[in-house]
Amino acid sequence: MTPGMSLPFSAAAEPVDERPLFDAIITPPASLGERGFSTFMAVTLAVVCLVDLALMAAGLWWAILFLTGNLVFLLAAFIAVRRARERSERVVVQGGQLRLERHWKGGPGCADTLPLFGLRLVRVRDGAGHCRRLELHSRSQRLCFAADLTPKEREAFAEALGRSLHRAGFAIAMPVQPY
Structure with missing residues (x-):
């Protein structure tokens, strides 16, 4: 090799992005999608509201409290289960x-x-x-x-x-x- 002579530089091959084996x-598993879950909750809320109106017309206000409390607990349970599935x-x-x-x-x-x-x-x-x-x-x-x-x-x-x-x-x- 003579002084001043340059050698060709070859870059080291970069590691190829290895594909996983x-x-x-x-x-x-999810039995209800977002739309199905929203539909279920809306139908449940509508049914409870109709039953509450019927109970209010009959003068059974204490049953309204019980039924509405059950709806709140049902909604909380469904939301908790959906969060755990994420x-x-x-x-x-x-x-x-x-x-x-x-x-x-x-x-x-x-x-x-x-x-x-x-x-x-x-x-x-x-x-x-x-x-x-x-x-x-x-x-x-x-x-x-x-x-x-x-x-x-x-x-x-x-x-x-x-x-x-x-x-x-x-x-x-x-x-x-x-x-």
Whole structure:
């Protein structure tokens, strides 16, 4: 090499955005959408108002207080249940790790990361053979997840996770334990 001669500089290849091996979001089931919930509440309120008018015409004011109090408690219970359903769990397998993220109302939540090496996905079953709980075991850590799924959905979720890891060359233990 002669003085003053420059060597071509090749930039180091930037890491390619690695696509996750497995990515799933688990949310609680919802039987009513926003419109259905609003319709249900409006119909319930209308029925209670009509019954209150009939009771007022009959002179039974104490029954009006009781019925209206029940409506208030019913509304509070439905709103509390809807608020509790605004949560989700995300399971992501990427870069040799499994990340379990828990969110509430779409905001920041908590996240746990477990290495795939030595990871066990335990399916806890009851006496009838239904999958009651899914647990991730890694050394001293033990995480329960997918509580919002039905037993059949939990089983299918565990199988899908195991298959995707197997295709990627990872082998995780999937024992079954009694409830």
